[in-house]
Amino acid sequence: MNKVLVTGGAGYIGSHTAIELIKKGYEVIIVDNFSNSEPSSLDRIKKITRKDVPFIFGDLKDRNVISKIFESFNDIDTVIHFAAFKAVGESVAEPLKYYNNNILSLINLLYSMKQYNVPNLIFSSSCTVYGQPDELPVTEDTPLKPASSPYGNTKKISEDIITDFINSGNYIKSIILRYFNPVGADISGDNGELPQGIPNNLLPYITQTALGIRECLNVYGNDYDTHDGTAIRDYIHVSDLANAHIDSMRYLSNKSAPFCDIFNIGTGEGYSVLDVINSINKFLDRPLPYKIVNRRPGDVEKIWADNTKAKNTLNWFPKFNLDDMTSSSLNWEKKFRGTL
Ligand code: NAD
Numbered sequence: 001m002n003k004v005l006v007t008g009g010a011g012y013i014g015s016h017t018a019i020e021l022i023k024k025g026y027e028v029i030i031v032d033n034f035s036n037s038e039p040s041s042l043d044r045i046k047k048i049t050r051k052d053v054p055f056i057f058g059d060l061k062d063r064n065v066i067s068k069i070f071e072s073f074n075d076i077d078t079v080i081h082f083a084a085f086k087a088v089g090e091s092v093a094e095p096l097k098y099y100n101n102n103i104l105s106l107i108n109l110l111y112s113m114k115q116y117n118v119p120n121l122i123f124s125s126s127c128t129v130y131g132q133p134d135e136l137p138v139t140e141d142t143p144l145k146p147a148s149s150p151y152g153n154t155k156k157i158s159e160d161i162i163t164d165f166i167n168s169g170n171y172i173k174s175i176i177l178r179y180f181n182p183v184g185a186d187i188s189g190d191n192g193e194l195p196q197g198i199p200n201n202l203l204p205y206i207t208q209t210a211l212g213i214r215e216c217l218n219v220y221g222n223d224y225d226t227h228d229g230t231a232i233r234d235y236i237h238v239s240d241l242a243n244a245h246i247d248s249m250r251y252l253s254n255k256s257a258p259f260c261d262i263f264n265i266g267t268g269e270g271y272s273v274l275d276v277i278n279s280i281n282k283f284l285d286r287p288l289p290y291k292i293v294n295r296r297p298g299d300v301e302k303i304w305a306d307n308t309k310a311k312n313t314l315n316w317f318p319k320f321n322l323d324d325m326t327s328s329s330l331n332w333e334k335k336f337r338g339t340l
């Protein structure tokens with residue numbers, strides 16, 4: 001069974017992926033510097049899986065940190081690389097912070113993987129690389145648009161770095177997963193998204209509004225060319241997304257798998273902001289308070305995935321629908337705040 005290093009494993013997607021890996025019997029090692037997470041995340045992984053996960057506190061910007069991990073656990077064969085900064089607005093204000101963290105960490109990781117002969121890498125990319133596509137749904141061959149933020153650019157550059165590195169003859173295999181909009185929480189309600197401060201993303205803002213922590217949700221624009229005027233995204237349950245990494249690992253172990261491949265990870269369904277509000281309202285005693293405000297600068301109008309390639313090649317199939325996503329997010333928020 002593979003031994004897997006999960007970088008950024010204390011974060012939102014990394015912790016859910018660690019849980020799915022452990023449930024399926026993989027040996028997991030986590031490295032994180034808690035720059036956007038808390039040690040309590042490791043307790044939640046333990047509570048759900050009843051397993052202690054080896055944890056290394058460290059910053060991937062320091063190559064020695066990674067080298068030491070590969071020296072101590074000498075049979076790691078896969079790295080799932082989540083560790084990165086991800087706040088779009090902050091990346092516009094502090095681009096160097098984003099290029100330094102996201103790019104340097106990846107370069108350090110690739111150097112160390114080469115040095116220690118670690119053969120497999122799974123990388124977290126984003127649908128942000130497509131910008132506002134001319135045609136929908138987007139396939140992996142849809143032309144990429146210039147990034148609308150330094151954060152988005154770090155994902156595009158990272159994809160290029162991985163591809164160039166592998167094409168130069170390094171015997172590492174990699175899968176790049178372009179996530180659509182990850183939402184939702186572990187089915188137990190014991191692990192979920194924990195944004196710091198005021199949430200930027202839709203689902204945590206909605207669940208905090210539902211619990212009265214925020215007064216009202218601002219819906220950014222209702223004059224888009226969509227069925228109800230609000231913007232459309234492809235929301236994907238975080239546990240389905242987590243399992244896409246495990247299916248990718250299985251695929252990489254197949255000798256005929258190419259050295260580098262890219263997959264869209266979304267459900268293939270697009271939902272508007274009002275669709276998401278209607279979904280959460282099914283689980284609330286009173287309708288969610290919201291008001292329509294101006295569009296948010298930099299937002300795309302609509303995007304959803306063609307996920308045929310992931311289904312056919314990785315044998316990955318999302319199980320959860322929009323109601324599962326909103327209800328699991330709500331359940332987690334209630335449990336975390338002690339109101340359940
Ligand atoms: P997150 O912030 O919850 O998790 C990232 C983790 O990485 C955090 O625990 C943070 O402390 C850690 N980290 C950051 N820099 C580090 C460093 N230099 N050294 C060690 N640890 C470091 O984010 P997430 O939502 O779980 O996202 C995981 C990955 O998926 C990121 O690469 C992100 O860009 C990508 N992604 C996320 C989304 C999304 O909507 N959440 C969408 C597309 C892509």
Ligand code: UD1
Pocket residue numbers: 086088126127128152181200201202203205217218219220221231232233273296298299300
């Ligand atoms: C954003 C980033 C994307 C990143 C992702 C995860 C941009 C342009 N894109 O995606 O690069 O990968 O976060 O971190 O920032 N909305 C509201 N009110 C809110 C919050 C959101 O109406 O309070 C709307 C947005 O306008 C959007 C939808 O909800 O239409 C989803 O927003 P969000 O969760 O922030 O994700 P994205 O903007 O799609």
